[in-house]
Amino acid sequence: MRETPLSNCERQFLVQAIAxxxxxxxRQTYDYRNIxxxxxxxxxxxxxxxxxxxxxxxxxxxxxxxxxxxxxxxxLFFNLELSQMASPAFEPGxxxxxxxxLNRLVERCLRNSKCxxxxxxxVVSGEKVWQIRVDLHLLNHDGNIxxxxxxxxxxxxxxxxxxxxxxxxxxxxxxxxxxxxxxxxSIHHMPICVSFSFFQQGTYLLVDPSEREERVxxxxxxxAMNKHREICTIQSSGGIMLLKDQVLRCSKIASVKVTEISxxxxxxxxxxxxxxxxxxxxxxxxxxxxxxxxxxKMEVAPxxxxxxxxxxxxxxxxxxxPSEIIPSPVVRAPGTGQIGEGLQNSWGLDExxxxxxxxxxxxxxxxxxxxxxxxxxxxxxxxxxxxxxxxDVVVLEPKIMKKEVKVQASSTAASKKKKKKKPAH
Amino acid sequence: xxxxxxxxxxxxRAIFSPFLSSKALVATVVPIRIQPVRGxxxxxxxxxxxxxxxxxxxxxxxxxxxxxxxxxxxxxxxTLHLKQTFEAAILTQLYPRSQIDIxxxxxxxxxxxxxxxxxxxxLAVVDAGIPLRDYVCACSAGxxxxxxxxxxxxxxxxxxxTQLSLALLPKAEHLALVEMDAxxxxxxxxxxxxxxxxxxxxxxxxxxxxxxxxxQEVSTQLGE
Numbered sequence: 001m002r003e004t005p006l007s008n009c010e011r012q013f014l015v016q017a018i019a020x021x022x023x024x025x026x027r028q029t030y031d032y033r034n035i036x037x038x039x040x041x042x043x044x045x046x047x048x049x050x051x052x053x054x055x056x057x058x059x060x061x062x063x064x065x066x067x068x069x070x071x072x073x074x075x076l077f078f079n080l081e082l083s084q085m086a087s088p089a090f091e092p093g094x095x096x097x098x099x100x101x102l103n104r105l106v107e108r109c110l111r112n113s114k115c116x117x118x119x120x121x122x123v124v125s126g127e128k129v130w131q132i133r134v135d136l137h138l139l140n141h142d143g144n145i146x147x148x149x150x151x152x153x154x155x156x157x158x159x160x161x162x163x164x165x166x167x168x169x170x171x172x173x174x175x176x177x178x179x180x181x182x183x184x185x186s187i188h189h190m191p192i193c194v195s196f197s198f199f200q201q202g203t204y205l206l207v208d209p210s211e212r213e214e215r216v217x218x219x220x221x222x223x224a225m226n227k228h229r230e231i232c233t234i235q236s237s238g239g240i241m242l243l244k245d246q247v248l249r250c251s252k253i254a255s256v257k258v259t260e261i262s263x264x265x266x267x268x269x270x271x272x273x274x275x276x277x278x279x280x281x282x283x284x285x286x287x288x289x290x291x292x293x294x295x296x297k298m299e300v301a302p303x304x305x306x307x308x309x310x311x312x313x314x315x316x317x318x319x320x321x322p323s324e325i326i327p328s329p330v331v332r333a334p335g336t337g338q339i340g341e342g343l344q345n346s347w348g349l350d351e352x353x354x355x356x357x358x359x360x361x362x363x364x365x366x367x368x369x370x371x372x373x374x375x376x377x378x379x380x381x382x383x384x385x386x387x388x389x390x391x392d393v394v395v396l397e398p399k400i401m402k403k404e405v406k407v408q409a410s411s412t413a414a415s416k417k418k419k420k421k422k423p424a425h
Numbered sequence: 426x427x428x429x430x431x432x433x434x435x436x437x438r439a440i441f442s443p444f445l446s447s448k449a450l451v452a453t454v455v456p457i458r459i460q461p462v463r464g465x466x467x468x469x470x471x472x473x474x475x476x477x478x479x480x481x482x483x484x485x486x487x488x489x490x491x492x493x494x495x496x497x498x499x500x501x502x503x504t505l506h507l508k509q510t511f512e513a514a515i516l517t518q519l520y521p522r523s524q525i526d527i528x529x530x531x532x533x534x535x536x537x538x539x540x541x542x543x544x545x546x547x548l549a550v551v552d553a554g555i556p557l558r559d560y561v562c563a564c565s566a567g568x569x570x571x572x573x574x575x576x577x578x579x580x581x582x583x584x585x586x587t588q589l590s591l592a593l594l595p596k597a598e599h600l601a602l603v604e605m606d607a608x609x610x611x612x613x614x615x616x617x618x619x620x621x622x623x624x625x626x627x628x629x630x631x632x633x634x635x636x637x638x639x640x641q642e643v644s645t646q647l648g649e
Binding site for chain 1 (some may be wrong): 498499501502505509510512513556585589594596597599600601602603604605606607608609610611612614619622648
């Protein structure tokens with residue numbers, strides 16, 4: 001299914017809101033959404049929720065022969081998939097550009113930064129090494145897949161335990177988890193991606209864009225850092241022009257965010273470790289709330305109502321009273337009309353009056369019925385457009401409507417109606 | 426170093442090899458069709474030109490014979506980056522409902538693949554007469570032993586140090602693309618970016634000179 005296109009009104013609204021430093025969900029420009037990390041029963045399985053964006057990471061390992069040119073290093077394999085349940089726009093076979101981009105970013109962020117010690121994955125040099133496979137699945141797309149994916153990947157890697165191996169001369173023994181406790185991977189540092197979206201040719205900047213914001217953004221800058229303030233990857237995309245100090249500023253913001261997120265990951269890992277040690281229940285089933293069908297819960301957002309009374313008073317006193325409706329002095333010559341005027345469809349009256357000719361209708365009747373129509377439409381909220389193609393489109397500003405009606409009433413609307421009726425008959 | 430050839434049809438080619446060593450020779454072909462895009466009607470944009478890039482490496486370009494010249498993830502990523510760079514630089518609003526193709530082939534890869542591609546493609550686009558905002562100059566930079574190095578070769582790249590690729594529009598110092606791999610402390614970022622920017626500006630001088638020389642040659646030839 002193709003992605004539903006974003007309407008122009010929505011696009012303008014979003015861009016204008018961002019220009020006024022407002023976001024749809026009430027966040028500040030540098031705020032992240034709520035991050036929730038849950039672990040499964042197996043080691044190495046983790047789900048990360050970034051707002052509504054949800055990514056599942058699963059780590060697995062197996063013994064393979066090493067690469068020719070690197071006989072003493074283990075192999076890391078990354079795979080990110082956009083599941084069809086994530087968004088109706090994702091179809092099997094499509095989305096190739098986005099998939100490639102995300103996959104390459106994940107690879108560069110985690111492999112090139114050497115966050116995992118691949119030498120420790122070597123069992124027998126040149127013959128057997130561990131191949132660690134990181135599978136990331138996007139379960140729900142609500143913007144900022146990259147950040148969620150990177151958090152999921154690194155958390156799962158920290159959580160994972162590989163089987164213990166011992167070498168005695170020529171014999172290699174791989175112990176099952178029952179025989180010996182599995183061993184964690186040796187991880188040097190935790191790189192985490194932070195995404196910045198740019199709007200209006202780089203004038204406005206947002207951290208952690210949601211899906212709507214991603215649709216209207218000009219470009220994206222992803223910076224992957226670890227908590228030691230080392231930048232692991234920078235990637236700009238989307239064809240915007242950046243300036244050097246913008247990139248430097250983003251890197252400073254990223255360092256702050258990464259520290260926060262790293263703390264969160266550490267806490268989650270420790271919690272899980274504690275629960276497992278104490279023999280409590282762990283896993284995904286435990287992280288779901290019981291007795292509840294709904295999956296999403298709106299967080300309580302505090303609203304500042306300190307000076308709401310005063311603000312309301314200010315607003316009321318400052319607004320001007322509605323201006324006087326002065327009918328335009330334009331007097332239409334007989335037999336002339338203008339397309340676009342006449343917002344009320346007077347053809348409907350014909351149905352009511354059994355197809356009477358226009359000449360029979362008096363001006364007063366016209367005015368009355370049209371007034372009535374205006375009133376009824378004003379009362380309705382929202383304004384409903386009828387299916388009939390003959391009916392004129394109703395404009396959303398009742399002020400102008402009233403004006404138009406008065407103009408109509410004062411001029412030769414009857415002759416206009418004659419003109420309108422002719423094509424129908 | 427840089428050589429270009431003009432063809433009566435509006436197709437242009439440019440070969441670019443950066444100064445340090447004959448690292449990467451790139452040939453670019455840029456045709457522009459003002460006809461409405463056939464077949465792929467869904468790709469047609471009503472207000473801009475669609476940019477179609479393809480990057481491929483010749484099988485003989487690297488030390489070991491390359492099995493898959495294009496279609497693997499790295500080539501797809503490079504294609505996307507090229508597309509992104511040129512979408513920012515070319516004035517696509519002047520060609521609605523058309524398509525501009527940029528095909529890049531690496532003949533010899535010795536580091537700095539992306540930079541060579543961008544520089545050659547800039548020359549080709551200039552040659553084809555497609556309006557650009559400014560020259561797009563790209564350069565790679567690295568950080569080894571606490572010194573920023575510019576224009577890394579293959580050996581330096583594979584040593585595992587930091588590698589930054591920048592595509593710059595020199596006059597306004599706008600970055601069309603910033604790409605960095607491997608660890609670098611935040612404090613060194615500014616120095617590295619400065620070094621890369623300076624190198625790009627030097628490159629801009631070279632590209633400009635070549636374009637003007639070529640133009641003079643061509644105009645004298647046409648004049649005869």
